[in-house]
Amino acid sequence: MQIAIPLFDRFTALDAVGPYEVLSRLPGAQVTFAATATGPVRSDTGALAITADAALADVTAPDIVVVPGGPGTRAMLEPGPLHEWIRSVHPTTRWTTSVCTGSLVLGAAGVLEGLEATTHWAAMGELAPLCATAVGDRRIVAQGKVVTAAGVSAGIDMALWLAAQIAGDEVAKAIQLGIEYDPQPPFDAGTPAKADPATVALLADLVMDRVSSDGAAAP
Amino acid sequence: MQIAIPLFDRFTALDAVGPYEVLSRLPGAQVTFAATATGPVRSDTGALAITADAALADVTAPDIVVVPGGPGTRAMLEPGPLHEWIRSVHPTTRWTTSVCTGSLVLGAAGVLEGLEATTHWAAMGELAPLCATAVGDRRIVAQGKVVTAAGVSAGIDMALWLAAQIAGDEVAKAIQLGIEYDPQPPFDAGTPAKADPATVALLADLVMDRVSSDGAAAP
Numbered sequence: 001m002q003i004a005i006p007l008f009d010r011f012t013a014l015d016a017v018g019p020y021e022v023l024s025r026l027p028g029a030q031v032t033f034a035a036t037a038t039g040p041v042r043s044d045t046g047a048l049a050i051t052a053d054a055a056l057a058d059v060t061a062p063d064i065v066v067v068p069g070g071p072g073t074r075a076m077l078e079p080g081p082l083h084e085w086i087r088s089v090h091p092t093t094r095w096t097t098s099v100c101t102g103s104l105v106l107g108a109a110g111v112l113e114g115l116e117a118t119t120h121w122a123a124m125g126e127l128a129p130l131c132a133t134a135v136g137d138r139r140i141v142a143q144g145k146v147v148t149a150a151g152v153s154a155g156i157d158m159a160l161w162l163a164a165q166i167a168g169d170e171v172a173k174a175i176q177l178g179i180e181y182d183p184q185p186p187f188d189a190g191t192p193a194k195a196d197p198a199t200v201a202l203l204a205d206l207v208m209d210r211v212s213s214d215g216a217a218a219p
Numbered sequence: 220m221q222i223a224i225p226l227f228d229r230f231t232a233l234d235a236v237g238p239y240e241v242l243s244r245l246p247g248a249q250v251t252f253a254a255t256a257t258g259p260v261r262s263d264t265g266a267l268a269i270t271a272d273a274a275l276a277d278v279t280a281p282d283i284v285v286v287p288g289g290p291g292t293r294a295m296l297e298p299g300p301l302h303e304w305i306r307s308v309h310p311t312t313r314w315t316t317s318v319c320t321g322s323l324v325l326g327a328a329g330v331l332e333g334l335e336a337t338t339h340w341a342a343m344g345e346l347a348p349l350c351a352t353a354v355g356d357r358r359i360v361a362q363g364k365v366v367t368a369a370g371v372s373a374g375i376d377m378a379l380w381l382a383a384q385i386a387g388d389e390v391a392k393a394i395q396l397g398i399e400y401d402p403q404p405p406f407d408a409g410t411p412a413k414a415d416p417a418t419v420a421l422l423a424d425l426v427m428d429r430v431s432s433d434g435a436a437a438p
Contacts, residue, residue, distance in 0.1 A: 014237065017233055021231070033266070045250065048269060120399060177410070180370025180371050180410065189395045190395050190399055195392060195396045202389055206390070
């Protein structure tokens, strides 16, 4: 079972690594990080690079595709090699998935036509024209074999859900135990509905700080 | 504020990338992945490599250290360059931290002497002789500036806690909102106390499968 995770400049690392950590633990799974060319691909902060071990053109029949999000997705909304690759492999995947603003890329490539989908809460307006319905109140949106997850950390939840579909609940639970995923965030501020308006405003400031200091932005 | 994350062969990727994703969003933060030599460092599955952009010897005064875990920690329990580096930077860090079995490395380097600490639930017996008390029922164990987290995904919770200590609760909440960390795992099996005995046994089988197929093991 080949799991392909396409990388592109300024992806968000946890979008890719959360699902990788879960899905790589499925029996028989082989994860392949791929990009237009092999070699290191930098994340949105510039401080982390993951090696693309394969060229997209050489990954012709993955069973599962996980498209990560990140500010770099905005440069991936026009036709190009990533869209061509998604369109070429999607007909034969078992699952075509995204995390965070990875759904914008799936949508721009035409995969979300007629489907409900989700994305990072702050990008819901960008997703709306690229799918049938942008769903803002569910962390995982499954439509047949197309599954989109909410922002960044939601990829971990999506991957556990996917693990259960693929290998059964018992294997998914064992993987959850293996990564000791018993989340205990010190605050309950993970969505705009739960966070104070002041927190939402502060996040905007932090994002602007990142934009000016190192060219990164979120989500 | 420099945040150093040391890498070594067969680290567990999420141990490093969870805290990276949180702490890199702190105002003024600069994350540096470092290893004995620069270049790609492979994780425990063999399917993922993160680039070490710096040599450990060139990271002389980090403010925060986050040591990830993984099966590769077992080769890091004898005296060597990683221990020397930890011992040289620890006196001047603001925070010295670990995720999962990264605490075994901190312990072997002498940092946990006289302190309570935690690790992945399956490695608690290995941690016990390396610290004063191996704590099995807390996800984050803080002892002054030394903070150890439980297995793999616990690094996200630890990093949010740390973000609050460093920059205040409001900034930590904004970061949580930015990564949309509103966890909704499909199962409640993240610790041995919550999982069925059958799940614990199945995990052991999955780990053996990984050992035999690609040399990896957990945690």
